[in-house]
Amino acid sequence: MADSLDTHQAQGSARPADDPEQAPDFSGWTCPAPLRDNQRVVMGHGGGGVLSAELVEHLFAPAFGSEVLAELGDSATVTLGGARLAFSTDSFVVRPLFFPGGSIGDLAVNGTVNDLAMVGARPAYLSCGFILEEGVELSVVGRVAEALGAAAKEAGVTVATGDTKVVDAGHGDGIFINTAGIGLIPEGVDIRPQRAAPGDVVIASGAIGVHGVAIMSVREGLEFGVEIESDTAALSGLVESMLGATRDLHVLRDPTRGGVATTLNEIASASGVGIRVNERNLPVPDAVANACAFLGLDPLYVANEGKLIAFVPPEHADAVLAAMRAHPHGKEAVAIGTCTTEHPGMVVADTGLGGSRVVDVPLGEQLPRIC
Amino acid sequence: MADSLDTHQAQGSARPADDPEQAPDFSGWTCPAPLRDNQRVVMGHGGGGVLSAELVEHLFAPAFGSEVLAELGDSATVTLGGARLAFSTDSFVVRPLFFPGGSIGDLAVNGTVNDLAMVGARPAYLSCGFILEEGVELSVVGRVAEALGAAAKEAGVTVATGDTKVVDAGHGDGIFINTAGIGLIPEGVDIRPQRAAPGDVVIASGAIGVHGVAIMSVREGLEFGVEIESDTAALSGLVESMLGATRDLHVLRDPTRGGVATTLNEIASASGVGIRVNERNLPVPDAVANACAFLGLDPLYVANEGKLIAFVPPEHADAVLAAMRAHPHGKEAVAIGTCTTEHPGMVVADTGLGGSRVVDVPLGEQLPRIC
Numbered sequence: 142m143a144d145s146l147d148t149h150q151a152q153g154s155a156r157p158a159d160d161p162e163q164a165p166d167f168s169g170w171t172c173p174a175p176l177r178d179n180q181r182v183v184m185g186h187g188g189g190g191v192l193s194a195e196l197v198e199h200l201f202a203p204a205f206g207s208e209v210l211a212e213l214g215d216s217a218t219v220t221l222g223g224a225r226l227a228f229s230t231d232s233f234v235v236r237p238l239f240f241p242g243g244s245i246g247d248l249a250v251n252g253t254v255n256d257l258a259m260v261g262a263r264p265a266y267l268s269c270g271f272i273l274e275e276g277v278e279l280s281v282v283g284r285v286a287e288a289l290g291a292a293a294k295e296a297g298v299t300v301a302t303g304d305t306k307v308v309d310a311g312h313g314d315g316i317f318i319n320t321a322g323i324g325l326i327p328e329g330v331d332i333r334p335q336r337a338a339p340g341d342v343v344i345a346s347g348a349i350g351v352h353g354v355a356i357m358s359v360r361e362g363l364e365f366g367v368e369i370e371s372d373t374a375a376l377s378g379l380v381e382s383m384l385g386a387t388r389d390l391h392v393l394r395d396p397t398r399g400g401v402a403t404t405l406n407e408i409a410s411a412s413g414v415g416i417r418v419n420e421r422n423l424p425v426p427d428a429v430a431n432a433c434a435f436l437g438l439d440p441l442y443v444a445n446e447g448k449l450i451a452f453v454p455p456e457h458a459d460a461v462l463a464a465m466r467a468h469p470h471g472k473e474a475v476a477i478g479t480c481t482t483e484h485p486g487m488v489v490a491d492t493g494l495g496g497s498r499v500v501d502v503p504l505g506e507q508l509p510r511i512c
Numbered sequence: 513m514a515d516s517l518d519t520h521q522a523q524g525s526a527r528p529a530d531d532p533e534q535a536p537d538f539s540g541w542t543c544p545a546p547l548r549d550n551q552r553v554v555m556g557h558g559g560g561g562v563l564s565a566e567l568v569e570h571l572f573a574p575a576f577g578s579e580v581l582a583e584l585g586d587s588a589t590v591t592l593g594g595a596r597l598a599f600s601t602d603s604f605v606v607r608p609l610f611f612p613g614g615s616i617g618d619l620a621v622n623g624t625v626n627d628l629a630m631v632g633a634r635p636a637y638l639s640c641g642f643i644l645e646e647g648v649e650l651s652v653v654g655r656v657a658e659a660l661g662a663a664a665k666e667a668g669v670t671v672a673t674g675d676t677k678v679v680d681a682g683h684g685d686g687i688f689i690n691t692a693g694i695g696l697i698p699e700g701v702d703i704r705p706q707r708a709a710p711g712d713v714v715i716a717s718g719a720i721g722v723h724g725v726a727i728m729s730v731r732e733g734l735e736f737g738v739e740i741e742s743d744t745a746a747l748s749g750l751v752e753s754m755l756g757a758t759r760d761l762h763v764l765r766d767p768t769r770g771g772v773a774t775t776l777n778e779i780a781s782a783s784g785v786g787i788r789v790n791e792r793n794l795p796v797p798d799a800v801a802n803a804c805a806f807l808g809l810d811p812l813y814v815a816n817e818g819k820l821i822a823f824v825p826p827e828h829a830d831a832v833l834a835a836m837r838a839h840p841h842g843k844e845a846v847a848i849g850t851c852t853t854e855h856p857g858m859v860v861a862d863t864g865l866g867g868s869r870v871v872d873v874p875l876g877e878q879l880p881r882i883c
Contacts (some may be wrong), residue, residue, distance in 0.1 A: 171524030187678030222595025230639035321692030
């Protein structure tokens with residue numbers, strides 16, 4: 142067959158070829174967007190910062206025409222057959238596939254489970270799509286699948302449906318995974334980025350910056366004295382405990398790509414409140430602080446995969462904090478700031494030295510492909 | 513920053529490196545499977561044939577421990593908040609991104625919508641995960657997103673949630689898309705591959721082999737006299753018409769990767785019936801037949817993206833055929849065979865010449881990356 146194809150290829154027509162850059166002529170296509178000057182995708186478009194947001198706001202949302210998508214939360218909230226459901230998806234392209242404290246299989250479960258939990262849903266079912274690169278060892282695929290299965294069991298979710306595609310060697314990177322998840326939102330729960338209100342107490346569930354530094358250390362072959370393990374974990378149990386203290390949680394968010402700084406900015410912007418953070422209260426472990434100092438990173442911008450930020454009405458803050466501290470994933474929960482009517486849409490940090498600084502949204506990302 | 517990292521890399525520890533092949537030592541890992549002799553992923557693992565099935569059965573299913581997944585239908589059927597839902601996912605890695613009759617954006621919607629429709633569900637919401645390769649033109653991403661949005665509108669589904677990741681140039685292939693979908697299954701509908709029964713009439717909704725040949729022609733620069741356009745289409749409307757004729761449809765399946773032959777074999781195997789197909793009744797357009805003869809392909813194994821195969825109790829066959837023919841996507845619907853108690857689990861074709869032949873499952877695939 143190869144022979145006859147080769148013969149015929151010599152007579153090949155001028156049809157659109159395989160290279161996307163040689164696809165039908167789109168030179169007249171104008172992006173309904175600022176999207177800056179670049180005409181091509183850069184790594185920062187996947188970084189969870191300003192570039193990512195612009196891509197969604199100016200390219201995907203208009204193309205899809207979706208009001209639901211335009212809300213930009215971690216999960217969509219949809220109603221189907223009378224049930225109020227959370228629905229979310231994430232793709233995982235982390236390098237390396239295995240790192241201290243976890244693997245792409247753990248992230249693929251916990252990332253989507255946490256997105257569902259961040260609207261208060263009880264995660265129930267996951268879908269799972271593998272894109273494998275030709276030539277990757279089956280033993281590696283097997284270990285990743287086992288890690289994924291174990292993480293699903295730990296999180297109490299069922300992998301209900303799946304798909305596998307294979308791409309030619311040199312057109313993938315070992316294993317990419319997409320998961321989507323659905324979960325049921327309990328009655329009376331209304332958690333979304335628009336609900337932060339002046340006076341709300343901002344709570345972090347534990348140490349920040351750990352996942353990003355763990356990935357960075359292993360990828361670059363760095364050692365920081367102690368091994369830093371990823372914090373990847375399913376937070377649905379923690380959220381259930383918090384909902385036991387009050388159903389009136391205003392906002393929950395897991396600060397993954399772009400870190401706590403990006404999360405706080407998105408919420409300040411969505412709710413139209415100002416957020417004031419006390420830097421001295423930020424739970425940054427010494428090892429993370431040292432690694433960040435060494436690498437020139439700010440822990441506020443480093444990704445987390447097993448932590449959440451909660452916005453809680455002041456009258457419930459103590460009860461929620463107590464509930465969190467009683468849960469294994471919230472033992473080190475701490476109030477890190479408050480919402481204010483001042484500087485709406487902005488995040489300001491009181492520094493340890495008595496001054497204050499604006500905490501901005503990153504343009505792209507400090508660390509590519511950390512999830 | 514790059515400098516200090518380089519300096520430090522020289523002292524790099526022996527931690528697991530970036531290449532998945534250098535991941536933690538899995539040499540002791542044994543696949544709970546035959547999985548043949550190959551120790552690595554080959555293109556055929558994504559082909560929808562025997563290799564794909566083995567990967568699911570022996571690697572993914574045991575790792576995930578999922579009974580739901582083990583049913584191996586196009587969609588999982590799950591119950592959440594009292595609602596009976598279909599839940600399905602597919603990744604799309606088709607090359608080229610644009611082809612006669614459609615694009616990866618169309619496939620990403622129609623592929624998942626059709627999986628939902630094949631259990632009788634009314635598709636409602638899609639998730640959408642893009643994996644972009646650094647350097648791909650934003651105009652190409654924009655056109656794909658617009659095609660995806662238009663296909664969603666046509667199919668009557670909402671893109672409810674999304675995600676974008678970017679991988680380094682040389683580690684992707686322009687654009688990969690994953691979609692997952694949820695839909696509501698109407699009461700009294702129970703459509704699944706296990707329900708084919710002796711006497712059932714096997715119906716094809718129209719011409720077969722079109723999508724695979726359209727992709728092959730454009731990829732290889734071949735011309736077959738007439739341009740063959742992909743049949744990509746959402747079949748949920750057609751299924752709704754069929755359910756209007758009877759709720760008692762036994763099995764529906766869209767014969768994508770692996771074609772009609774693989775679909776029939778999977779159903780014969782799942783239901784324990786024999787299937788007898790009359791080759792003269794197979795709706796193979798001349799252009800497809802000619803292209804297949806030229807390329808040495810069998811149209812029965814070529815992928816379709818806008819066709820379905822239905823197994824219908826004989827007493828409802830005429831009504832279902834009439835309902836199909838009244839719908840734009842079923843105008844050329846035709847009975848192609850019947851289920852029998854003979855040769856259970858096997859598919860046999862009566863040839864045009866009065867003989868018969870066994871229609872086997874392909875090992876891998878004839879045409880890689882057609883969806």
